[in-house]
Structure formats: C-alpha cells, structure tokens
Amino acid sequence: MTEEQEGKQEEVKKQEEEKTEEVQEEQVQEEQVQQQEDSEQEKDDKKAESKEKARKELKELKEEIEKKKPKKERKEKEPEVPTEERYLTVSLTEANRFKPKYRSRRAIKIIKKQLTQHLKREVKISGKLNQKIWEKSNKPPSKVKVRVEMTPQQAKAYPAKK
Secondary structure, eight states, X not given: OHHHHHHHHHHHHHHHHHHHHHHHHHHHHHHHHHHHHHHHHHHHHHHHHHHHHHHHHHHHHHHHXXXXXXXOOOOOOOOOOOOEEEEEEEEOGGGGXXXXXXXXXXXXXXXXXXXXXXXXXXXXXXXXXXXXXXXXXXXXXXXXXXXXXXXXXXXXXXXXXX
C-alpha cells in the first residue's frame, strides 16, 4: 500500500504542478493583455494630447490673424441716386405654350426678358412679384401690372398696387 500511496501522492503532485503551471500561464497572459491595454491607452492619451495642442495652435493662429486684420471702417452712405418709377403691363400668355410644370418659371423669365428689352438695363424681380406669379402654383396670371424702380445701372420690378 505504501507504494500505491506513493504513486497517488506523485500523481497528486503532478496534478498540482500542472495546475500551478496553468495558473502561471494564465497570469502571464493576463499581464500581457493588461500591458497591451495600457499601451493602447497611452497611445490614445498621446493622440488626445496632440489634438489638444493642435486646437490650441489653431486658436492662437486665428487670434493672430484677427489682430492683423484691419478693422472695417463704416462706409459712408452713397448719395441716393435719383430713381425713376414706371408702371408697365406684361403679357404672360406666351407662358401657356409650355408644359404646366414649367409655366410659372417661364413667366418669370418672360417678365425679365420683356422688361430688359423695354428698359435697356438689367432687371431684378422682387420677392412679392415672384410670389404673385407663383400664387396659383404652376398657373401664372395671363398678364401682370408691374411697378419698376429704375436706377442708371439696373431696375427692380414690383407688383403694381391696385
């Protein structure tokens, strides 16, 4: 029996040694994983620091640029150019030749074209006139009365007040 007990004791010792080796291997693996995580965290920290430095540098550069810029001086109002006002009626029946989808868009172009030809200067259409044309979506009115304010270089078209 002593031999059997000794054999069992040896087996138990071997098993214990194997277990301790496994535990040691696990500890080594855990340490390696921890080191990798630490190194990744250090890298992230370095990146964050470099980003912060870059932001600070950017702020400094912007501040320097702002300091170098001369402050804007207020422009003196130009003397008002005498404006002339005219009332015209523009026929938009030509827009009905196009598909309904494009009629209002075409009506705006027709107004610009006719007023430019008549007044011999660049014409801009006001938002109110634009709204009046688009009021019924793609069905523009057949004709529009327009009030035009003219300066030497350009003219602006408004709907005529009734």
